[in-house]
Amino acid sequence: MKIKFWGVRGSTPTPERRNSRYGGNTTCVEVRLENGTLIILDCGSGLRALGKSLLREFGERPLRGNVFLTHFHWDHIQGIPFFLPLYKKGNVFLFHSVKREGRELRGAVEGQMVSPYFPVDMSVMGAARHFYDLDEHPVNLNGAIISSAPLYHPQESVGYRIEADGGVFTFATDTEPGSPLHDRSVRELARQADVLVYDAQYTPEQVEGEKKGWGHSSWLEGTRIANEVGVKHLVLFHHxxxxxxFFVDGLVEKARQEFPRVSGASEGTEIILPRGHARQASLASASNRRQEARYQVQLPLYVEWGEAVGQTQTAEGVCKDVSRTGIYFVTSGDMNSAKPIHLELIIPDDVTHRGDGDQGLPRAKTGVAGRIFAEETSPLSPTLEEEDEAQ
Structure with missing residues (x-):
C-alpha cells in the first residue's frame, strides 16, 4: 500500500512562499493498493495536481477511482471542479461518504458547481459518476477493508481505516477531542495502525481556548492516541x-517529545507500507517538491545540527543550486542529525538580493551582502528513511 499527500492544509489554500515546504493545498490523499486500486481521500485543492498526475500516468487508458469524503466543507471538496480526469469519457469515479441527515452526498458534490457558484455544472463532465452512502458496516473494495466512524466536528465528519496488503492506514482529520463517543471512535480506527494521519490544526492552547468548538485537534491529542492504541507512525495533518x-516544524518537535515517530504531512511525500508483520514504513519525499527552476550556484555554506546525544556539530559545505522551495548542498563529512539542521548561506556583495521589506521598491537592491537562514525538518523517525536531497 502506497500513500501520497497532495493536499495537507486546512480551511483554505495558502500559496504563500512561507508555506511552500509543507504545501498550501487543502486536503487530498491518494492511496494506491498493490493490485492498482486507486483510493482518493478527500477532494480539496490538492486534487487538481493529483488529476494532472493521473492523466500523465494513464494517458488514453480508462481510469477507475474510488473517492471517500470525510465531510462536505469547502476545503474537502473544492478541488472537484478542477479534477481533469472527471472530464474525460471512459473514466469511472465512485464517490462514497457516510449518510448525514439532511445532507445528500450527490447534492453536496454537485451543488458547488451550480449557478451562480461555477461557470458550468457537472453535466459537462464525461466520466461516469456514481454515489454511495455508507453505513456503519465496513466496505470490501478489491481486497481492502475500509471502515468508517463518526468524528466530532461541526456538521459531523468521519474517519477512515484502510486494511489492505498486510498494512493498516488510518485517516482521522477534522476532529475535536472532548466527546467520549467520538474519542472512542477515533481510537478504534487508529488501533495498531501502521500510519495514523491526524488533525493537528491547532495548538493545545487554542483547542482549549479561542478555538474550542471549531472541530479541530492538536499534536498533543494525536500523541496521546498514538501511545494509547499502539500506532507505529503518526503524521500531523490539516495544517x-x-x-x-517553521511553525509546523515546531509542532512536530513538540510532538516528538511525547511520541518519537512523528512527522508533519507535506505535499509530494509518499509512505510505502511493505508486507510483513515486522515491516517498517518507508517514507520518501517525492522529487516533485523541487520541480521548479533551479539556479546553479557555488556559494560557501555553514551547517549546524544536533545529534541524538545532545552534542552540536558544525561543518562547512557548498551550496550547489537554489530554487524557490529549497537548496541542494554538500558537505565533506557525514551528518547524523536528530534535530533540525540550521544553514547559514553567505551571499557575496555582487549578488542581487531583495530583502523582506523591499517589495515596494521599483527594482531589487544590488550590492547588498546578507545572510539567508533556512531550517530543515528533522528526520522522520529512527525507523523511517528519507530519500531526498536536503532542502
Whole structure:
C-alpha cells in the first residue's frame, strides 16, 4: 500500500512562499493498493495536481477511482471542479461518504458547481459518476477493508481505516477531542495502525481556548492516541493556514517529545507500507517538491545540527543550486542529525538580493551582502528513511 499527500492544509489554500515546504493545498490523499486500486481521500485543492498526475500516468487508458469524503466543507471538496480526469469519457469515479441527515452526498458534490457558484455544472463532465452512502458496516473494495466512524466536528465528519496488503492506514482529520463517543471512535480506527494521519490544526492552547468548538485537534491529542492504541507512525495533518513551515516544524518537535515517530504531512511525500508483520514504513519525499527552476550556484555554506546525544556539530559545505522551495548542498563529512539542521548561506556583495521589506521598491537592491537562514525538518523517525536531497 502506497500513500501520497497532495493536499495537507486546512480551511483554505495558502500559496504563500512561507508555506511552500509543507504545501498550501487543502486536503487530498491518494492511496494506491498493490493490485492498482486507486483510493482518493478527500477532494480539496490538492486534487487538481493529483488529476494532472493521473492523466500523465494513464494517458488514453480508462481510469477507475474510488473517492471517500470525510465531510462536505469547502476545503474537502473544492478541488472537484478542477479534477481533469472527471472530464474525460471512459473514466469511472465512485464517490462514497457516510449518510448525514439532511445532507445528500450527490447534492453536496454537485451543488458547488451550480449557478451562480461555477461557470458550468457537472453535466459537462464525461466520466461516469456514481454515489454511495455508507453505513456503519465496513466496505470490501478489491481486497481492502475500509471502515468508517463518526468524528466530532461541526456538521459531523468521519474517519477512515484502510486494511489492505498486510498494512493498516488510518485517516482521522477534522476532529475535536472532548466527546467520549467520538474519542472512542477515533481510537478504534487508529488501533495498531501502521500510519495514523491526524488533525493537528491547532495548538493545545487554542483547542482549549479561542478555538474550542471549531472541530479541530492538536499534536498533543494525536500523541496521546498514538501511545494509547499502539500506532507505529503518526503524521500531523490539516495544517492551519496561519502556521508557516517553521511553525509546523515546531509542532512536530513538540510532538516528538511525547511520541518519537512523528512527522508533519507535506505535499509530494509518499509512505510505502511493505508486507510483513515486522515491516517498517518507508517514507520518501517525492522529487516533485523541487520541480521548479533551479539556479546553479557555488556559494560557501555553514551547517549546524544536533545529534541524538545532545552534542552540536558544525561543518562547512557548498551550496550547489537554489530554487524557490529549497537548496541542494554538500558537505565533506557525514551528518547524523536528530534535530533540525540550521544553514547559514553567505551571499557575496555582487549578488542581487531583495530583502523582506523591499517589495515596494521599483527594482531589487544590488550590492547588498546578507545572510539567508533556512531550517530543515528533522528526520522522520529512527525507523523511517528519507530519500531526498536536503532542502
Amino acid at each position: 492551519d493556514p496561519d502556521h508557516d513551515d
